[in-house]
Amino acid sequence: MARTVIPFGPQHPVLPEPIHLKLVVEDEIVKEAVPALGYVHRGLEMLVAKRDYHQMIQVCERVCGICSMIHAVCYSQTIEEMMGIEVPKRAQVLRVIWSELHRMHSHLLWLGLFADAFGFEALFMQIWKIRERILDINEATAGNRVIVSVNVIGGVRADLNPEQRDWIESELKIIEKELKEIQSTVLNDYTVKARTVGKGILTYEQAWELGAAGPTLRGSGVKSDMRMLKYGGYKLLDFEPVVETAGDSWARAAVRFREVLQSIDLVRQAIAKIPRGDRDLAAKVKGNPEGEAFMRVEQPRGECVYYIKASGKKNLDRMRIRTPTFANVPPLLAMVPNCELADVPVIVLSIDPCISCTER
Amino acid sequence: MTRDNLVSEVMNMKNEGCRFVTMSTVLTAEDAVDVLYHFEKDFEVTHLRLADQPLAEPVPSISGVYFCAMLAENELRDLFGMRFTGLVLDFNRTLFLDEEVTTVPLVNNCKITPTN
Numbered sequence: 064m065a066r067t068v069i070p071f072g073p074q075h076p077v078l079p080e081p082i083h084l085k086l087v088v089e090d091e092i093v094k095e096a097v098p099a100l101g102y103v104h105r106g107l108e109m110l111v112a113k114r115d116y117h118q119m120i121q122v123c124e125r126v127c128g129i130c131s132m133i134h135a136v137c138y139s140q141t142i143e144e145m146m147g148i149e150v151p152k153r154a155q156v157l158r159v160i161w162s163e164l165h166r167m168h169s170h171l172l173w174l175g176l177f178a179d180a181f182g183f184e185a186l187f188m189q190i191w192k193i194r195e196r197i198l199d200i201n202e203a204t205a206g207n208r209v210i211v212s213v214n215v216i217g218g219v220r221a222d223l224n225p226e227q228r229d230w231i232e233s234e235l236k237i238i239e240k241e242l243k244e245i246q247s248t249v250l251n252d253y254t255v256k257a258r259t260v261g262k263g264i265l266t267y268e269q270a271w272e273l274g275a276a277g278p279t280l281r282g283s284g285v286k287s288d289m290r291m292l293k294y295g296g297y298k299l300l301d302f303e304p305v306v307e308t309a310g311d312s313w314a315r316a317a318v319r320f321r322e323v324l325q326s327i328d329l330v331r332q333a334i335a336k337i338p339r340g341d342r343d344l345a346a347k348v349k350g351n352p353e354g355e356a357f358m359r360v361e362q363p364r365g366e367c368v369y370y371i372k373a374s375g376k377k378n379l380d381r382m383r384i385r386t387p388t389f390a391n392v393p394p395l396l397a398m399v400p401n402c403e404l405a406d407v408p409v410i411v412l413s414i415d416p417c418i419s420c421t422e423r
Numbered sequence: 424m425t426r427d428n429l430v431s432e433v434m435n436m437k438n439e440g441c442r443f444v445t446m447s448t449v450l451t452a453e454d455a456v457d458v459l460y461h462f463e464k465d466f467e468v469t470h471l472r473l474a475d476q477p478l479a480e481p482v483p484s485i486s487g488v489y490f491c492a493m494l495a496e497n498e499l500r501d502l503f504g505m506r507f508t509g510l511v512l513d514f515n516r517t518l519f520l521d522e523e524v525t526t527v528p529l530v531n532n533c534k535i536t537p538t539n
Contacts, residue, residue: 097512104519106528108502274443274491292466357461357468359444370447370459385445385495393491422519 066094069404073102077180077408080418084411088404096399098392104422108382115377116142116352120214126384127420128209129172130362132158132165134384135214140294141358141369142216146350151343154218155296159333160231161201161211163326167238168197168209169363170319170326173415174249177316180412181258186248193241196234203227218345228334235327242323249320250313259313263398263410266310275394276387277365278322279414282315284308289361300332312413319363319415351375362387364415386420424471426482432471433485436462441469443489448499454478456503460485481506494518502528 067088073081081102087095110122123138124131136158143150171194178186198208205211205221213221223231249255265275270283280287281304288304290297305321307314352373359368365387372381391414398410424432436443441462448456451474458473476482484507486493497518499505507513516524 101517101519101521109528271442272489272491274489287466357470359468366444368445368461370461372449381447381449383445383447383449385447389494390445390491392494 065089071096071407071411073099075408077176077412078416079176080416082411082416082418082421084399084407086399086404086407091404093399093402093404093407096396098396100392100418100422102422103419107423108384111379111382113378116373116379117216117348119379119382120216121212123384124210124212124214126423127386127417129169129417130165130364130367130420131210131212132161132214133360133362133367135212136162136295137358137360137362137367137369138371138382139214139216140360141356141371142352144358145352145354145356145371145373146216146348148217148346148348150218150295150346151341152296152299153222153338153341154344156299156333156336156338157219157221157223157296157344158214159296159300160223160330161205161213163329163333164197164200165211166363167323167326168194168201169415170323171197173319173363173412174316174323177409177412178249178255180408181254183252183254186245186252186255189241189245193238193245196238200231200234204231215345217348218343220344222342222344223334223337228337232331232334235330239324239327242320246320250317255316256313258406258409259316259413260309260311262312262406263402263413264310265394265398267308269397270310270394273394273397274390275365276390277362277415278315278318279391279394280365281306282318283310287366289359289366292359294358294360296333296336299336300329302329312409315413315415351377352379364388364417364420365390384423386417386423388414388417388421391416392421424473426473426476426480429471429473430483430485430488433460433488436460436469436471437488440464443485443491444468446492446495446499448503448505450503451475456505458482458499458505476505478504481508483508484510486511 069086071084073083083099085097123134175187175190202208213219265283267284353375355372368385370383373379441464444461447459455475460471462469493512496507497514501519
Protein backbone atom coordinates (compact mmCIF):
# COMPACT_ATOMS: atom_id res chain seq x y z
CA MET A 64 0.00 0.00 0.00
CA ALA A 65 1.41 3.40 -1.01
CA ARG A 66 1.97 5.96 1.71
CA THR A 67 0.02 9.21 1.66
CA VAL A 68 0.61 12.35 3.72
CA ILE A 69 -2.58 13.87 5.13
CA PRO A 70 -2.49 17.28 6.83
CA PHE A 71 -4.28 17.44 10.18
CA GLY A 72 -4.91 21.02 11.29
CA PRO A 73 -3.94 23.77 11.93
CA GLN A 74 -7.67 24.49 11.57
CA HIS A 75 -9.74 21.50 12.63
CA PRO A 76 -13.17 21.21 14.28
CA VAL A 77 -11.75 19.55 17.42
CA LEU A 78 -8.85 21.96 17.86
CA PRO A 79 -9.47 25.09 19.91
CA GLU A 80 -5.98 26.26 18.95
CA PRO A 81 -3.84 25.72 15.87
CA ILE A 82 -1.42 22.81 15.65
CA HIS A 83 -0.52 21.02 12.47
CA LEU A 84 0.37 17.35 12.10
CA LYS A 85 1.59 15.78 8.92
CA LEU A 86 0.10 12.28 9.10
CA VAL A 87 1.79 9.60 7.02
CA VAL A 88 -0.91 6.98 6.38
CA GLU A 89 -1.12 3.59 4.73
CA ASP A 90 -4.72 2.96 3.82
CA GLU A 91 -6.58 4.18 6.95
CA ILE A 92 -3.75 3.45 9.38
CA VAL A 93 -1.42 6.21 10.56
CA LYS A 94 2.23 5.21 10.37
CA GLU A 95 3.95 8.41 11.43
CA ALA A 96 3.16 11.95 12.57
CA VAL A 97 5.36 15.03 12.22
CA PRO A 98 4.31 18.17 14.10
CA ALA A 99 4.46 21.73 12.79
CA LEU A 100 4.12 24.57 15.28
CA GLY A 101 4.52 28.33 15.18
CA TYR A 102 1.02 29.59 14.47
CA VAL A 103 0.64 31.45 17.79
CA HIS A 104 4.24 32.15 18.86
CA ARG A 105 4.34 35.56 20.57
CA GLY A 106 7.87 35.70 21.97
CA LEU A 107 6.65 36.43 25.50
CA GLU A 108 9.98 35.42 27.08
CA MET A 109 11.54 38.44 25.34
CA LEU A 110 9.38 40.82 27.34
CA VAL A 111 11.70 40.52 30.37
CA ALA A 112 13.81 43.16 28.59
CA LYS A 113 10.89 45.62 28.52
CA ARG A 114 8.83 44.89 31.65
CA ASP A 115 10.12 44.89 35.22
CA TYR A 116 9.84 41.81 37.40
CA HIS A 117 6.58 42.97 39.02
CA GLN A 118 4.93 43.63 35.66
CA MET A 119 6.02 40.23 34.38
CA ILE A 120 3.29 38.59 36.49
CA GLN A 121 0.70 39.99 34.08
CA VAL A 122 2.74 38.69 31.14
CA CYS A 123 3.00 35.21 32.70
CA GLU A 124 -0.76 35.15 33.30
CA ARG A 125 -1.23 35.68 29.59
CA VAL A 126 1.03 32.81 28.54
CA CYS A 127 -2.17 30.82 28.82
CA GLY A 128 -5.53 32.15 29.96
CA ILE A 129 -6.93 28.86 31.08
CA CYS A 130 -4.15 28.16 33.59
CA SER A 131 -3.20 31.80 34.17
CA MET A 132 -3.37 31.53 37.96
CA ILE A 133 -0.82 28.73 38.15
CA HIS A 134 1.57 30.44 35.73
CA ALA A 135 1.47 33.46 38.03
CA VAL A 136 2.01 31.27 41.11
CA CYS A 137 5.02 29.57 39.53
CA TYR A 138 6.57 32.87 38.46
CA SER A 139 5.92 34.48 41.85
CA GLN A 140 7.37 31.52 43.74
CA THR A 141 10.51 31.64 41.59
CA ILE A 142 11.07 35.33 42.34
CA GLU A 143 10.18 34.85 46.01
CA GLU A 144 12.75 32.05 46.30
CA MET A 145 15.43 34.24 44.72
CA MET A 146 14.65 37.16 47.04
CA GLY A 147 14.10 35.05 50.18
CA ILE A 148 10.55 36.33 50.65
CA GLU A 149 8.36 34.57 53.20
CA VAL A 150 4.81 34.48 51.82
CA PRO A 151 2.11 34.83 54.53
CA LYS A 152 0.24 31.60 55.27
CA ARG A 153 -3.08 33.21 54.33
CA ALA A 154 -1.77 34.09 50.87
CA GLN A 155 -0.37 30.58 50.38
CA VAL A 156 -3.75 29.04 51.13
CA LEU A 157 -5.63 31.53 48.96
CA ARG A 158 -3.28 30.74 46.07
CA VAL A 159 -4.21 27.06 46.45
CA ILE A 160 -7.94 27.88 46.34
CA TRP A 161 -7.75 29.87 43.11
CA SER A 162 -5.26 27.39 41.61
CA GLU A 163 -7.59 24.46 42.22
CA LEU A 164 -10.57 26.42 40.88
CA HIS A 165 -8.51 26.94 37.74
CA ARG A 166 -7.69 23.24 37.55
CA MET A 167 -11.39 22.41 37.86
CA HIS A 168 -12.58 24.75 35.14
CA SER A 169 -9.67 23.80 32.87
CA HIS A 170 -10.42 20.08 33.19
CA LEU A 171 -14.14 20.68 32.68
CA LEU A 172 -13.47 22.83 29.63
CA TRP A 173 -11.40 19.98 28.24
CA LEU A 174 -13.93 17.26 29.17
CA GLY A 175 -16.61 19.22 27.32
CA LEU A 176 -14.43 19.64 24.23
CA PHE A 177 -13.49 15.96 24.42
CA ALA A 178 -17.18 14.93 24.47
CA ASP A 179 -17.81 17.30 21.57
CA ALA A 180 -14.91 15.73 19.64
CA PHE A 181 -16.64 12.36 19.48
CA GLY A 182 -20.08 13.83 18.92
CA PHE A 183 -21.57 13.60 22.43
CA GLU A 184 -23.15 17.07 22.37
CA ALA A 185 -25.41 16.55 25.39
CA LEU A 186 -22.44 15.63 27.59
CA PHE A 187 -20.49 18.63 26.27
CA MET A 188 -23.30 21.02 27.25
CA GLN A 189 -23.83 19.38 30.64
CA ILE A 190 -20.12 19.67 31.53
CA TRP A 191 -19.85 23.29 30.42
CA LYS A 192 -22.97 24.13 32.40
CA ILE A 193 -21.22 22.83 35.54
CA ARG A 194 -18.08 24.79 34.63
CA GLU A 195 -20.02 28.05 34.61
CA ARG A 196 -20.42 27.86 38.39
CA ILE A 197 -16.64 27.87 38.83
CA LEU A 198 -16.25 30.85 36.53
CA ASP A 199 -18.93 32.60 38.58
CA ILE A 200 -16.86 31.95 41.72
CA ASN A 201 -13.79 33.45 40.03
CA GLU A 202 -15.74 36.51 38.96
CA ALA A 203 -17.33 37.04 42.38
CA THR A 204 -14.06 36.64 44.29
CA ALA A 205 -11.46 38.13 41.96
CA GLY A 206 -13.40 40.24 39.48
CA ASN A 207 -12.56 38.17 36.41
CA ARG A 208 -13.86 34.86 35.13
CA VAL A 209 -10.65 33.39 33.70
CA ILE A 210 -7.58 35.59 34.23
CA VAL A 211 -8.18 36.29 37.92
CA SER A 212 -4.92 38.22 38.37
CA VAL A 213 -4.76 37.93 42.16
CA ASN A 214 -1.02 37.25 42.50
CA VAL A 215 1.62 39.75 43.45
CA ILE A 216 5.24 39.09 44.36
CA GLY A 217 5.06 38.15 48.04
CA GLY A 218 1.43 37.07 48.18
CA VAL A 219 -1.99 37.92 46.80
CA ARG A 220 -4.02 41.10 46.35
CA ALA A 221 -7.48 39.69 47.17
CA ASP A 222 -9.04 37.97 50.17
CA LEU A 223 -12.11 35.83 50.79
CA ASN A 224 -14.53 37.03 53.43
CA PRO A 225 -16.55 34.52 55.53
CA GLU A 226 -19.68 34.97 53.39
CA GLN A 227 -17.72 34.25 50.21
CA ARG A 228 -16.19 31.16 51.80
CA ASP A 229 -19.63 29.83 52.77
CA TRP A 230 -20.96 30.58 49.31
CA ILE A 231 -18.02 28.79 47.64
CA GLU A 232 -18.64 25.74 49.86
CA SER A 233 -22.33 25.69 48.92
CA GLU A 234 -21.47 26.02 45.21
CA LEU A 235 -18.93 23.19 45.53
CA LYS A 236 -21.66 20.95 46.97
CA ILE A 237 -23.81 21.58 43.89
CA ILE A 238 -20.84 21.08 41.52
CA GLU A 239 -19.91 17.82 43.25
CA LYS A 240 -23.50 16.53 43.09
CA GLU A 241 -23.84 17.41 39.41
CA LEU A 242 -20.46 15.85 38.58
CA LYS A 243 -21.36 12.61 40.36
CA GLU A 244 -24.60 12.48 38.38
CA ILE A 245 -22.64 12.42 35.09
CA GLN A 246 -19.70 10.37 36.42
CA SER A 247 -20.94 7.02 35.14
CA THR A 248 -21.65 8.56 31.71
CA VAL A 249 -18.17 10.08 31.46
CA LEU A 250 -16.42 6.91 32.58
CA ASN A 251 -18.69 4.04 31.49
CA ASP A 252 -20.94 5.12 28.63
CA TYR A 253 -20.71 2.91 25.53
CA THR A 254 -20.08 5.87 23.20
CA VAL A 255 -17.27 7.24 25.36
CA LYS A 256 -15.59 3.87 25.76
CA ALA A 257 -15.94 3.00 22.06
CA ARG A 258 -14.01 6.13 21.11
CA THR A 259 -11.40 6.13 23.88
CA VAL A 260 -10.58 2.69 25.29
CA GLY A 261 -7.43 1.28 23.71
CA LYS A 262 -6.92 4.44 21.62
CA GLY A 263 -3.58 6.24 21.69
CA ILE A 264 -1.82 3.98 24.15
CA LEU A 265 1.25 5.39 25.90
CA THR A 266 3.03 2.83 28.06
CA TYR A 267 4.56 3.57 31.47
CA GLU A 268 8.07 3.34 29.99
CA GLN A 269 7.24 5.56 27.02
CA ALA A 270 5.60 8.17 29.24
CA TRP A 271 8.70 8.39 31.44
CA GLU A 272 11.27 8.29 28.66
CA LEU A 273 9.45 10.77 26.42
CA GLY A 274 9.13 13.26 29.27
CA ALA A 275 5.31 13.29 29.50
CA ALA A 276 3.67 15.48 32.11
CA GLY A 277 0.46 15.72 34.11
CA PRO A 278 -2.59 13.55 33.37
CA THR A 279 -0.80 12.22 30.28
CA LEU A 280 1.94 10.86 32.56
CA ARG A 281 -0.41 9.72 35.35
CA GLY A 282 -2.79 8.08 32.85
CA SER A 283 0.11 5.75 32.05
CA GLY A 284 0.55 4.72 35.66
CA VAL A 285 3.35 7.08 36.73
CA LYS A 286 2.69 8.49 40.19
CA SER A 287 4.08 11.95 39.56
CA ASP A 288 2.37 15.21 40.44
CA MET A 289 4.27 18.36 41.36
CA ARG A 290 1.82 19.01 44.18
CA MET A 291 3.63 16.13 45.91
CA LEU A 292 6.52 18.61 46.29
CA LYS A 293 4.24 20.35 48.83
CA TYR A 294 5.01 23.81 47.49
CA GLY A 295 3.17 26.81 48.89
CA GLY A 296 -0.09 26.01 50.67
CA TYR A 297 -0.08 22.36 49.55
CA LYS A 298 2.19 21.50 52.48
CA LEU A 299 -0.84 22.08 54.73
CA LEU A 300 -3.15 19.73 52.80
CA ASP A 301 -3.64 15.99 52.42
CA PHE A 302 -2.91 15.06 48.85
CA GLU A 303 -2.54 11.81 46.93
CA PRO A 304 -2.17 11.93 43.12
CA VAL A 305 -4.79 10.41 40.83
CA VAL A 306 -3.28 7.60 38.74
CA GLU A 307 -4.69 5.32 36.04
CA THR A 308 -2.73 2.50 34.44
CA ALA A 309 -4.29 1.78 31.02
CA GLY A 310 -2.31 4.52 29.24
CA ASP A 311 -5.07 5.11 26.68
CA SER A 312 -7.32 8.10 25.94
CA TRP A 313 -9.92 6.80 28.42
CA ALA A 314 -7.32 6.68 31.21
CA ARG A 315 -6.28 10.28 30.59
CA ALA A 316 -9.93 11.37 30.64
CA ALA A 317 -10.55 9.40 33.84
CA VAL A 318 -7.57 11.04 35.56
CA ARG A 319 -8.89 14.50 34.72
CA PHE A 320 -12.43 13.71 35.80
CA ARG A 321 -11.26 12.31 39.15
CA GLU A 322 -8.94 15.30 39.58
CA VAL A 323 -11.91 17.66 39.40
CA LEU A 324 -13.46 15.85 42.37
CA GLN A 325 -10.07 15.90 44.10
CA SER A 326 -9.79 19.66 43.54
CA ILE A 327 -13.15 20.16 45.24
CA ASP A 328 -11.71 18.37 48.25
CA LEU A 329 -8.52 20.48 48.14
CA VAL A 330 -10.50 23.74 47.99
CA ARG A 331 -12.52 22.61 51.02
CA GLN A 332 -9.34 21.69 52.90
CA ALA A 333 -7.76 25.02 51.97
CA ILE A 334 -10.79 27.04 53.09
CA ALA A 335 -10.61 25.28 56.45
CA LYS A 336 -6.93 26.22 56.71
CA ILE A 337 -7.37 29.98 56.16
CA PRO A 338 -5.89 31.54 59.31
CA ARG A 339 -8.52 33.20 61.47
CA GLY A 340 -6.52 36.03 62.98
CA ASP A 341 -3.62 36.72 60.63
CA ARG A 342 -4.91 38.91 57.78
CA ASP A 343 -1.58 39.57 56.01
CA LEU A 344 -2.00 39.04 52.29
CA ALA A 345 1.46 39.88 51.02
CA ALA A 346 4.98 40.29 52.33
CA LYS A 347 6.81 43.55 51.71
CA VAL A 348 9.17 43.38 48.77
CA LYS A 349 12.39 45.38 48.77
CA GLY A 350 15.12 45.45 46.16
CA ASN A 351 15.48 43.41 43.02
CA PRO A 352 16.04 39.69 42.44
CA GLU A 353 19.54 38.36 41.92
CA GLY A 354 20.82 34.90 41.03
CA GLU A 355 19.24 31.87 39.41
CA ALA A 356 16.17 29.84 40.36
CA PHE A 357 14.28 26.87 38.96
CA MET A 358 10.69 26.17 39.97
CA ARG A 359 8.14 23.49 39.16
CA VAL A 360 4.41 23.51 39.86
CA GLU A 361 1.49 21.38 38.71
CA GLN A 362 -0.77 22.97 36.15
CA PRO A 363 -3.98 21.33 34.86
CA ARG A 364 -1.96 19.89 31.97
CA GLY A 365 1.00 18.91 34.12
CA GLU A 366 4.39 20.04 35.31
CA CYS A 367 5.19 23.66 34.48
CA VAL A 368 8.80 24.83 34.77
CA TYR A 369 10.18 28.35 35.23
CA TYR A 370 13.88 29.12 35.10
CA ILE A 371 14.85 32.70 35.91
CA LYS A 372 18.19 34.46 35.99
CA ALA A 373 18.55 37.99 37.37
CA SER A 374 21.39 40.32 38.27
CA GLY A 375 19.89 42.73 40.79
CA LYS A 376 18.16 44.94 38.25
CA LYS A 377 14.46 45.67 37.76
CA ASN A 378 14.50 43.67 34.56
CA LEU A 379 15.31 39.99 34.61
CA ASP A 380 18.18 38.67 32.49
CA ARG A 381 16.28 35.62 31.36
CA MET A 382 12.98 33.88 31.94
CA ARG A 383 12.52 30.45 30.46
CA ILE A 384 9.13 28.73 30.61
CA ARG A 385 8.59 25.05 29.84
CA THR A 386 4.89 24.33 29.69
CA PRO A 387 3.28 20.89 30.04
CA THR A 388 1.96 20.67 26.48
CA PHE A 389 5.50 21.33 25.21
CA ALA A 390 6.49 18.19 27.15
CA ASN A 391 3.49 16.22 25.88
CA VAL A 392 4.09 16.74 22.14
CA PRO A 393 6.81 14.01 21.85
CA PRO A 394 4.57 11.48 23.70
CA LEU A 395 1.74 12.39 21.29
CA LEU A 396 4.00 11.42 18.39
CA ALA A 397 4.34 7.99 20.03
CA MET A 398 0.58 7.57 20.58
CA VAL A 399 -0.53 8.15 17.00
CA PRO A 400 1.37 5.47 14.97
CA ASN A 401 -0.78 2.42 14.11
CA CYS A 402 -4.03 4.10 15.10
CA GLU A 403 -6.89 4.57 12.68
CA LEU A 404 -7.10 7.93 10.93
CA ALA A 405 -10.55 8.53 12.43
CA ASP A 406 -9.11 8.25 15.97
CA VAL A 407 -6.47 10.96 15.50
CA PRO A 408 -8.68 13.90 16.62
CA VAL A 409 -9.62 12.15 19.87
CA ILE A 410 -6.03 11.08 20.57
CA VAL A 411 -4.67 14.59 19.91
CA LEU A 412 -7.29 16.05 22.21
CA SER A 413 -6.53 13.44 24.89
CA ILE A 414 -3.27 15.24 25.83
CA ASP A 415 -5.34 18.42 26.39
CA PRO A 416 -3.13 20.46 24.07
CA CYS A 417 -2.62 24.10 24.96
CA ILE A 418 -0.81 25.64 22.03
CA SER A 419 -0.64 29.19 23.41
CA CYS A 420 1.32 27.74 26.33
CA THR A 421 3.50 25.62 24.09
CA GLU A 422 4.60 28.44 21.83
CA ARG A 423 4.40 31.39 24.25
CA MET B 424 30.61 19.53 31.55
CA THR B 425 32.10 20.14 28.12
CA ARG B 426 30.86 19.60 24.59
CA ASP B 427 33.05 16.50 24.37
CA ASN B 428 31.50 14.68 27.30
CA LEU B 429 27.97 16.16 27.02
CA VAL B 430 26.33 13.16 25.37
CA SER B 431 28.01 10.66 27.70
CA GLU B 432 26.94 12.69 30.77
CA VAL B 433 23.38 12.76 29.48
CA MET B 434 23.55 9.04 28.77
CA ASN B 435 24.60 8.53 32.40
CA MET B 436 21.49 10.44 33.51
CA LYS B 437 19.34 8.19 31.37
CA ASN B 438 21.01 5.05 32.70
CA GLU B 439 20.29 6.24 36.22
CA GLY B 440 16.57 6.38 35.32
CA CYS B 441 16.25 10.16 35.13
CA ARG B 442 13.48 11.86 33.17
CA PHE B 443 14.39 14.73 30.85
CA VAL B 444 12.57 17.85 32.03
CA THR B 445 13.82 20.55 29.66
CA MET B 446 16.74 22.73 28.56
CA SER B 447 17.32 26.39 29.30
CA THR B 448 19.73 28.85 27.76
CA VAL B 449 20.96 32.16 29.05
CA LEU B 450 23.29 34.66 27.37
CA THR B 451 26.62 35.08 29.15
CA ALA B 452 28.20 37.34 26.52
CA GLU B 453 27.11 38.83 23.22
CA ASP B 454 28.01 35.65 21.42
CA ALA B 455 28.01 32.95 24.11
CA VAL B 456 25.45 31.15 26.22
CA ASP B 457 25.17 28.82 29.17
CA VAL B 458 23.11 25.78 28.22
CA LEU B 459 21.39 24.03 31.13
CA TYR B 460 19.96 20.52 30.94
CA HIS B 461 17.36 19.71 33.60
CA PHE B 462 16.59 16.14 34.71
CA GLU B 463 14.55 14.66 37.52
CA LYS B 464 14.26 11.44 39.42
CA ASP B 465 12.14 10.88 42.55
CA PHE B 466 11.27 14.61 42.51
CA GLU B 467 14.95 15.56 42.81
CA VAL B 468 16.13 17.83 39.99
CA THR B 469 19.63 17.62 38.55
CA HIS B 470 21.01 20.40 36.36
CA LEU B 471 23.91 19.93 33.96
CA ARG B 472 25.55 23.09 32.66
CA LEU B 473 27.46 23.60 29.43
CA ALA B 474 29.12 26.91 30.29
CA ASP B 475 30.05 29.75 27.94
CA GLN B 476 29.19 27.92 24.78
CA PRO B 477 30.03 30.12 21.72
CA LEU B 478 26.92 30.52 19.59
CA ALA B 479 28.96 30.03 16.44
CA GLU B 480 30.00 26.51 17.43
CA PRO B 481 27.54 23.61 17.12
CA VAL B 482 26.57 21.59 20.18
CA PRO B 483 26.09 17.80 20.07
CA SER B 484 22.39 17.05 20.14
CA ILE B 485 21.09 14.86 22.97
CA SER B 486 17.96 13.95 20.98
CA GLY B 487 19.56 10.62 20.16
CA VAL B 488 19.54 9.83 23.88
CA TYR B 489 16.29 11.56 24.84
CA PHE B 490 14.09 11.93 21.74
CA CYS B 491 11.92 14.47 23.57
CA ALA B 492 14.89 16.90 23.74
CA MET B 493 14.49 17.56 20.02
CA LEU B 494 11.71 20.10 20.61
CA ALA B 495 13.76 22.05 23.17
CA GLU B 496 16.81 21.99 20.89
CA ASN B 497 14.75 23.20 17.93
CA GLU B 498 13.36 25.99 20.09
CA LEU B 499 16.87 27.13 21.04
CA ARG B 500 17.81 26.97 17.37
CA ASP B 501 14.94 29.38 16.65
CA LEU B 502 15.38 31.78 19.54
CA PHE B 503 19.18 31.85 19.99
CA GLY B 504 20.43 30.72 16.58
CA MET B 505 22.21 27.75 18.19
CA ARG B 506 23.17 24.82 16.01
CA PHE B 507 23.06 21.17 17.02
CA THR B 508 24.81 18.23 15.39
CA GLY B 509 22.86 14.99 15.15
CA LEU B 510 19.43 16.53 15.80
CA VAL B 511 16.96 13.73 15.00
CA LEU B 512 14.22 16.05 13.73
CA ASP B 513 15.60 19.38 12.53
CA PHE B 514 13.02 22.07 11.73
CA ASN B 515 15.83 24.32 10.44
CA ARG B 516 14.72 27.36 12.47
CA THR B 517 11.05 27.03 11.56
CA LEU B 518 9.67 25.39 14.72
CA PHE B 519 8.19 28.72 15.86
CA LEU B 520 9.48 31.17 13.24
CA ASP B 521 8.58 31.68 9.61
CA GLU B 522 11.15 30.90 6.94
CA GLU B 523 11.58 34.54 5.98
CA VAL B 524 12.63 35.58 9.51
CA THR B 525 16.29 36.62 9.43
CA THR B 526 16.91 37.72 13.01
CA VAL B 527 17.41 35.72 16.16
CA PRO B 528 14.83 36.91 18.69
CA LEU B 529 16.76 36.49 21.94
CA VAL B 530 20.20 37.62 20.80
CA ASN B 531 20.64 41.33 20.11
CA ASN B 532 21.95 42.52 16.76
CA CYS B 533 22.39 39.02 15.41
CA LYS B 534 21.24 38.40 11.87
CA ILE B 535 21.40 35.15 10.00
CA THR B 536 20.32 33.92 6.62
CA PRO B 537 17.38 31.51 6.33
CA THR B 538 19.71 28.77 5.13
CA ASN B 539 22.05 29.12 8.12
